[in-house]
Amino acid sequence: MAAEELVRGISTPTRPVLRNEVWLLLGVSLGHSAVWSALSLVDKLTRPAPLNQQASELNVARTPDRPWLDLAFQLAGIFFALVPALFAVHLLNRGPGWDGRFGARGLLGLDGTRRGFDAGTGALLAAVIGIPGLALYVAARELGLNTTVVAEGLGHVWWALPVLLLSAVQNAILEEVVVVGYLMTRLRQLSWAVPAVIAASALLRGAYHLYQGFGGFVGNAVMGVVFALFFLRYRRTGPLIVAHSLLDIVAFVGYALLADQLDWI
16 A cells, blocks of 8 residues: 555645646756846847847857867757757656556657648648748847847758758757647646646747847747647647747758848848
């Protein structure tokens, strides 16, 4: 009996334990990123140059003079950025709502049982989000509310394209698993009202994009609302990962190929 009680205690954490778990996971992942992003925006706003004359650089080379070492840095960064997402899945496997067949993968809609739905719906979501998002970015930059986003700075190396693809997928997995699947599941288990859950997920997504400027915050927060509503309706993060991957692939690879030809990027 004592052993059974111990197992039950581990598999169904108390509410304070779940609250602490949420704060700790966010503190080592995207909550940490949100704080640094906000500080980055304060830094940019207190510089002499206007916001739209400053740049936010993504996927930058760490050691451009030693491409082999830079590749190692890029791959290590991608791998370790996925750890919080894997940790979130692990934590959900130990908590309430566990799906006996697929575990947290079933709870998050990552079980691979609806691949066609995930791919098709993800592509549609990418189109719905991507076109207005690009328009918002251009408008915000022209109004002085956003930095210029330099989406790729790896240089002319043979491995740039595969690293950009991996980076896009890594971003998608981390954000959709943690900010949508994990966070929304835990907040509902903590009896948060649905509007508050949606707002928390969307505002966190916007917050860790503040380094781009106010346009980055608004655009990603709106995207967060759409993705949160989708997850509440279908209980699947698979389509969200597909959509997010496609958006980042277009942004990263498109910038690498077209930045020299399009002065408005």
